[in-house]
Structure formats: structure tokens, C-alpha cells
Amino acid sequence: MKPSLCISFRFIQPYPLFHGRGDADVPEWPPSPLRTFQALLNAACLRTRGKPLPPEVRSALQVLEVLRPQVIAPRATLSTIGHRAYVPHNHGDLVTAAWDRGNMDESIAKHRVEKDHRPHRIESIGDGLPTIHYLYPLDATNADADELLQAIRPSVRSVTHLGWGIDQVIGDATLVDASFTQPHAEKWSPASHGSTRLRVQRNGSIEALTHRHDKFLTRLTDGNWTPVPPLTAMDQVRYRRDTDPAPRPHAVFKLVDADDDTVSYAQSKLIHIAGMVKHLAIELMKDHPPSKRDLRGIDPADWVRAYVAGHQSKVDKDAGARHTQFSYVPLQSVGMDHTDPGVRRVMIVAPLGDEAWLEHLAARLDGVLLTPLPNTKMPPGTRLERIGDRQKDGVRDAYLNDSLTWASVTPVILPGHDDHKPDKTRKLIEKALAQSGIDQPCEFEWSAFSRFRKMLPAHKYRKDPADPSKKILINYVRPDHLMEQSAVHLTLSFAHPVPGPLTIGAGRHCGFGLMATVGD
Numbered sequence: 291m292k293p294s295l296c297i298s299f300r301f302i303q304p305y306p307l308f309h310g311r312g313d314a315d316v317p318e319w320p321p322s323p324l325r326t327f328q329a330l331l332n333a334a335c336l337r338t339r340g341k342p343l344p345p346e347v348r349s350a351l352q353v354l355e356v357l358r359p360q361v362i363a364p365r366a367t368l369s370t371i372g373h374r375a376y377v378p379h380n381h382g383d384l385v386t387a388a389w390d391r392g393n394m395d396e397s398i399a400k401h402r403v404e405k406d407h408r409p410h411r412i413e414s415i416g417d418g419l420p421t422i423h424y425l426y427p428l429d430a431t432n433a434d435a436d437e438l439l440q441a442i443r444p445s446v447r448s449v450t451h452l453g454w455g456i457d458q459v460i461g462d463a464t465l466v467d468a469s470f471t472q473p474h475a476e477k478w479s480p481a482s483h484g485s486t487r488l489r490v491q492r493n494g495s496i497e498a499l500t501h502r503h504d505k506f507l508t509r510l511t512d513g514n515w516t517p518v519p520p521l522t523a524m525d526q527v528r529y530r531r532d533t534d535p536a537p538r539p540h541a542v543f544k545l546v547d548a549d550d551d552t553v554s555y556a557q558s559k560l561i562h563i564a565g566m567v568k569h570l571a572i573e574l575m576k577d578h579p580p581s582k583r584d585l586r587g588i589d590p591a592d593w594v595r596a597y598v599a600g601h602q603s604k605v606d607k608d609a610g611a612r613h614t615q616f617s618y619v620p621l622q623s624v625g626m627d628h629t630d631p632g633v634r635r636v637m638i639v640a641p642l643g644d645e646a647w648l649e650h651l652a653a654r655l656d657g658v659l660l661t662p663l664p665n666t667k668m669p670p671g672t673r674l675e676r677i678g679d680r681q682k683d684g685v686r687d688a689y690l691n692d693s694l695t696w697a698s699v700t701p702v703i704l705p706g707h708d709d710h711k712p713d714k715t716r717k718l719i720e721k722a723l724a725q726s727g728i729d730q731p732c733e734f735e736w737s738a739f740s741r742f743r744k745m746l747p748a749h750k751y752r753k754d755p756a757d758p759s760k761k762i763l764i765n766y767v768r769p770d771h772l773m774e775q776s777a778v779h780l781t782l783s784f785a786h787p788v789p790g791p792l793t794i795g796a797g798r799h800c801g802f803g804l805m806a807t808v809g810d
Contacts (some may be wrong), residue, residue, distance in 0.1 A: 292428040293435050295354075296466045297326065297446050299459040300421040306412035308366065310453030312489065313526075319410045320363035320478055321452050324489035324524050326424055327354060331499055333448035348496075350441040353433045356493050357426045358527060361478040362471065364420040365413045372408035415474050425470060435465055481530035482679070486692070486787070490527045498523035535730060537789035539640040541652035541676065542621070542686050543567075545633070545660070548671025554632035555668075558746060559767050560620040560700070562666045564800040567636050567674070568618045570658060571651055572599050580650045597647070600799055614641045616651070617799040619791070622699050624688050624742050624806050631744045635685060636674070639791055652676060692787035693807035697741040700766065701748035701777035702795040702803040708776040715778065726794040726803070731785065736778040741808060748777040772797050781808070 301308070310325060312318035318325075334347050343351075388396035412420045428435055446461040471477065478488075498521055506518050530536075545553040545563070555563055575598045579590035595601050602613040621635040638655075640648040656676040662668045677683050704718040705725065719734060738748045746765040750773075775796055782792075782805065795803035 291468070293465040293467055294470065295426040295428060295435065295438060295442070295463065296470060297424045297426070297461065297463050298421055299449065299452060299461045300419050301412055302419055302458050302460055306414065306420050307369070307409040308412060308453050308457055309407065309409045310457065317368055317408060317410060319366045320361045320422060320488070322488040322490065323359050323361070323424060324491050324495070325452060327491040327495065328499060329449045329452060330354070330442070330445050331496065334445040337444065337448055346437070346441040347445065350438050351496055353431055353438060354426055354442070355491050355495050357431070358480045358490055360425040361529065362423040362425065362475050363478065364415060364422065364475050366410040369408050369411050372406055375405045375407065376402040377405050378402055421472070423470075423472065425466070427468070439463055439465055477532045478529040479532065480527050482528065486529055487526050488529050490525045492523060492525045494523040534786065535788055536642060537690070538642060538791060539645040539648045540637050540690070540791055541648055542635055542637045542683070543655065543674040543676050544635055545672055546675050547669040552634050553669055553672050554630065554634050555620070557622050557631050557633055558765060560622070560633050560801045561767055561769060562663060563620040563633055563636055564618040565663050566660045566666070567638070567655070568599070569663065570660065571616065571618070571638070571655065574654050574658070575651065578654055580647060584646055584650070598651075614644070615799060616640055616648070617793060618801070619793060619804055620801045621685060621689060621804070622745065623685050624699060625684055627743050629744070635677070637689070637791060639793065688806045689804070690790040691807050692789045694784050694787055695808040696782045696788070696792055696805040697808050698779045698794070698803060699740060699742055699745055699806050700802050700804045702780050703768070703772050703797040704776045704778065705796050706775060715776070718776065719778070719780065722795045722803070726798055728792070728794065730788055733783045735781050738779065740779045741781060742806065748779050750777070766802070768802075769797065769800060772802075780805070
């Protein structure tokens with residue numbers, strides 16, 4: 291096994307800060323691999339004093355160009371205190387036009403916008419200065435590790451800063467094994483779902499960066515200004531810390547009719563959709579269960595009964611064993627204030643580690659017609675159409691993206707009745723969080739109403755206007771065994787971003803207690 295190339299940068303300010311910002315001017319941490327690659331390319335070019343890059347240096351950069359490194363970084367927190375700058379905006383062109391016409395009284399001060407800057411404060415480890423490491427795995431390359439190190443090390447040592455010019459660093463490169471780590475630091479790795487997106491170089495980034503630099507140098511020619519094109523030869527890659535919770539496996543489907551139009555179902559009757567999909571899954575898995583090897587010795591009929599249908603055996607219940615099963619979760623539409631909150635999608639969620647079982651089911655559900663349950667109606671030809679992970683879908687992502695703050699779209703049904711006592715409500719919420727596998731410490735608040743517009747409240751009944759002594763059942767249709775339990779809408783706040791999907795409470799397997807991200 292080849293060693294990994296470790297490129298390290300030590301921040302040398304007495305009070306280490308990082309001012310770099312990512313897309314949409316959002317504060318960035320850790321510094322993205324693309325930022326490091328740009329610094330390396332810049333340092334390498336400066337060393338040549340205008341001459342072409344030496345072949346060995348260009349070859350080394352081309353090796354790094356297609357690798358996605360791990361990042362081992364010290365902890366950093368976004369500063370609560372920053373500074374405000376006043377910078378000209380695009381209307382500043384009007385000022386120069388006025389000066390050209392001879393109106394020298396026009397002032398640029400009228401065309402400035404406030405811009406707040408909040409750096410990350412980097413935690414020092416012991417008495418030393420904080421250091422960030424980028425580990426490039428070389429196993430999949432044909433490069434000789436020692437030759438690569440010798441070619442790239444002079445450029446690494448020539449890097450003077452990351453982020454802004456005041457974010458000064460000193461750099462070095464070494465070869466390390468894959469188990470390299472640093473005490474009290476966080477390891478960030480590429481992942482399908484991660485707590486942050488980082489810009490990463492890709493094949494073609496060297497030429498694109500060089501071309502963009504050339505355009506920058508010639509942006510003013512014969513008095514004419516040519517805009518510098520944006521950099522497009524890069525990827526957006528999710529990175530996740532090794533301490534971050536892993537997202538639960540999930541598959542999302544759209545409801546479409548025979549004309550390929552999206553079907554909308556009333557939010558108050560979302561358990562009908564959960565029931566239809568669950569019934570369909572049971573029938574399909576009875577006929578086409580996973581192989582005996584994939585079931586790991588479990589009897590197929592027992593697996594369908596317990597895992598697909600969700601029926602816990604009396605033996606397991608008496609033994610206190612934790613029951614695991616598929617969850618069938620209708621997704622209400624969320625997003626804009628005027629979004630119709632009907633159900634147009636459904637998500638199947640599996641416990642961690644059961645991705646293979648979920649994929650086996652999802653592959654067989656894709657394109658299959660839904661059969662209406664008794665006393666329910668669906669447009670003719672309604673079927674499930676799977677939404678691929680790479681497809682853009684804002685509603686789906688609202689239930690899956692990483693976030694510090696989550697709020698319930700459907701009421702959280704508590705494991706008991708709170709008797710309208712706040713202390714008992716709090717204890718039941720804590721119990722529901724524990725039963726739902728929410729292991730991360732969080733703060734919560736509850737209400738009868740959702741933070742999302744147009745979602746139904748957690749109340750079950752209202753008084754009959756004709757006879758106030760009687761009550762009328764309102765809002766969501768619940769399963770019979772959950773009718774007498776209390777329900778609330780929840781808002782959860784975590785110290786670190788948590789990935790979805792999150793479903794909480796006694797009705798989490800059929801669409802209740804579904805949480806969506808709230809803008810942080």
C-alpha cells in the first residue's frame with residue numbers, strides 16, 4: 291500500500307483566524323481543497339518567474355488535480371464579533387459615467403453597501419500553533435510517492451497564506467500512512483451526505499485557473515474592460531467529520547399518474563399513502579424477498595412480517611429487544627410561503643446498516659402502480675417513480691440536508707399522555723428522542739403549531755359549534771392505536787449540523803413526527 295501525501299499548513303498569527311469564504315459569500319471551514327490547490331498552483335508559477343512550469347511540477351499538480359483529499363483540521367468556531375466594510379456596488383459605474391460627463395460632484399460614497407465579515411476562530415492545540423493537513427491517497431495513482439514529494443514540496447513551502455492575505459501560513463509536505471491523525475483535531479472525509487460542501491479541483495482545473503489568470507491580466511485593453519469569466523472546472527463535494535452522525539438510508543419516490551403528471555394527496559390523510567406503499571412493499575417482498583445470504587439466516591417470512599410489515603414478535607418484546615423496520619413516510623411539500631402542502635412524494639427509510647435491503651425493495655417499487663386501500667381514492671394509473679440521488683428536488687432536500695435546526699412538519703406523537711402538564715410533556719419528548727435514535731445533545735421547544743406555514747396543528751379535536759359539550763375529530767387522520775396519545779410540534783437545535791431524514795415519536799414509521807430543515 292502506498293503512503294499518502296500530506297500537505298500541511300500552520301497558521302502563524304498570535305490569535306489564529308481564517309477569513310476565507312465559500313460560495314454565496316458563506317464563511318468556509320475547513321479551507322476547501324480547491325483553495326489549497328489554487329495556492330499551490332500560484333506558488334509554483336511564482337517560482338518560475340514567468341517561465342513555463344517544470345514538467346515534474348506540472349505532472350505532480352496533475353496527480354493532485356484528480357484526487358479528493360481527507361482534511362484533518364483543528365476545531366474552529368465562527369466568531370460572533372466581526373467588522374463591517376463599506377464597498378462599492380454595481381451602481382458605482384454611474385459615478386464614473388458622471389465624471390466622464392464632467393459632473394465631478396458625483397460621489398462614490400452614495401453607492402456603497404454594508405458588508406459584514408466574521409472570521410473563524412481556530413482553536414490552538416496545546417502551546418503549538420494550529421495546523422491543517424490535507425491527505426491525498428496515492429493508491430489509485432501511478433505516481434512514485436518519493437518523486438511526487440520532491441516535485442511538490444518546494445511549491446508547498448512557498449505558500450504564504452490561505453484565505454485572505456492576513457491568514458498567513460507556513461507549509462510543508464511529507465509522506466504518511468493512511469492511519470495518520472492528529473490529537474484533538476477533526477477528520478473530514480468525502481461522503482455522499484456531509485455536514486458541509488467544499489469546492490474541490492477536478493480534471494481540467496489547471497488549464498481553467500491558468501486561463502482565468504490570463505483573462506484577469508488582460509481585462510483592461512485599449513481602455514475596454516472585459517469581465518473575468520468564473521471558474522467552472524471544479525466540483526462541489528460533501529465532506530463529513532468522522533464524529534458526525536451518518537444519515538439513515540432512504541429512497542424517495544414521486545407520485546405520478548398515467549399522464550406522468552404529479553399527484554397531490556391531502557395532507558390530513560397522509561397515512562393512506564403510507565398504508566398503500568407499505569401494503570405494496572409487503573406483497574412484493576413476499577414474492578421477491580432478498581436472497582438467503584443477504585437475509586443473514588433470517589427466515590424470509592419472518593423478515594417480511596417483522597421488518598417490512600413492522601410487527602414485533604412477542605418474544606422480542608418480552609426480551610426488550612430493539613425492534614427495527616422500514617418506515618413509510620409521506621412527504622408534504624414545503625418551501626415557499628405559498629406552497630400547497632399536499633403529499634406528492636413518499637420516502638422509505640431503513641435503519642443504519644440496512645442499505646442493501648432498502649435498495650432491494652426500492653428497485654422493485656420503482657414504476658409499480660399503487661392500489662387504493664378501502665375507502666380511499668387515487669387517480670387512475672398512479673404509480674411510484676423513484677427520484678435519483680443526483681436529481682434536483684428542493685422538497686426532498688428540505689428533509690435530507692444537514693442543518694443545525696429542525697422543525698416538525700407533522701405532529702410528533704408522544705409515547706404517552708402528558709395530562710397537559712409541561713414537566714410531563716418534556717419527559718415524554720426526551721423519551722421520544724431517545725426511542726427515535728437521536729443521540730446528539732439538543733435543545734427543544736414545543737408548541738401546538740408548526741413553524742412551517744399551512745401545516746396542520748397538533749390538536750386532535752375542536753368543539754362542535756352546534757353542541758359545545760361534544761368534540762369533533764380534526765386534522766390528521768391517525769392510526770387507531772395512536773389516538774389517545776398526546777402530540778406536539780417540535781423545534782430541535784443542535785450544536786453541530788445533523789443530516790436527515792429525522793422522524794420522531796410513536797408515529798414515526800407512518801409519517802408522523804417528520805422533521806424538515808430550518809434555515810440556520
